[in-house]
Amino acid sequence: xxxxxxxxxxxxxxxxxxxxxxxxAERLVFxxxxxxxxxxxxxxxxxxxxxxxxxxxxKICNNYSEKPLCQICENMRRDKxxxxxxxxxxxxxxxxxxxxxxxxxxxxxxxxxxxSNITPxxxxxxxxxxxxxxxxxxxxxxxxxxxxxxxxxxxYIKKMIGQKFKNIKLTRLSRGLPMGADIEYAxxxxxxxxxxxxxxx
Ligand SMILES: [Zn+2]
Numbered sequence: 001x002x003x004x005x006x007x008x009x010x011x012x013x014x015x016x017x018x019x020x021x022x023x024x025a026e027r028l029v030f031x032x033x034x035x036x037x038x039x040x041x042x043x044x045x046x047x048x049x050x051x052x053x054x055x056x057x058x059k060i061c062n063n064y065s066e067k068p069l070c071q072i073c074e075n076m077r078r079d080k081x082x083x084x085x086x087x088x089x090x091x092x093x094x095x096x097x098x099x100x101x102x103x104x105x106x107x108x109x110x111x112x113x114x115x116s117n118i119t120p121x122x123x124x125x126x127x128x129x130x131x132x133x134x135x136x137x138x139x140x141x142x143x144x145x146x147x148x149x150x151x152x153x154x155x156y157i158k159k160m161i162g163q164k165f166k167n168i169k170l171t172r173l174s175r176g177l178p179m180g181a182d183i184e185y186a187x188x189x190x191x192x193x194x195x196x197x198x199x200x201x
Contacts (some may be wrong), residue, residue, distance in 0.1 A: 072105060106124065140157075
């Protein structure tokens with residue numbers, strides 16, 4: 001016996017998500033069906049539509065936002081002298097949870113990874129360099145995962161910044177983060193220490 005078409009389609013949509021295999025996708029769909037509640041499906045579908053329609057990228061830092069500028073870029077109380085460069089918007093949430101950093105962010109949208117065809121032009125590097133023309137910026141903190149890709153990205157951006165902005169201090173999160181670690185999974189104390197003990201590049 002085969003699943004009916006609508007069920008098959010929903011399973012296919014779930015299993016297309018990274019980290020969800022066919023089995024997990026099936027389990028999710030059957031759990032939803034078991035609830036036998038039309039509202040659950042409608043609420044779920046509406047949440048997807050709302051996010052799809054209303055969430056865009058912040059015009060300054062590329063964070064996700066409902067408005068042209070994200071909450072951080074819009075906040076007058078943030079320290080506008082620092083930009084923390086992160087690979088993904090989720091990393092901002094992790095760093096914000098530590099409450100030790102009050103500066104701005106810049107989301108690259110990934111890390112340089114030539115094997116997967118992620119070349120520097122596919123990342124938000126140009127917009128980062130343009131932001132440096134703002135004379136207020138005093139420090140760039142690289143909040144990237146300590147991996148080969150993270151290192152290559154730091155080296156590339158450092159080269160791009162070059163001599164033009166030599167008054168801007170370049171720092172990185174401290175080595176409290178183990179090599180190969182993922183910022184997303186680091187605990188708040190480790191991350192707080194990594195921000196406070198950041199070292200100069
Ligand atoms: Zn922003």
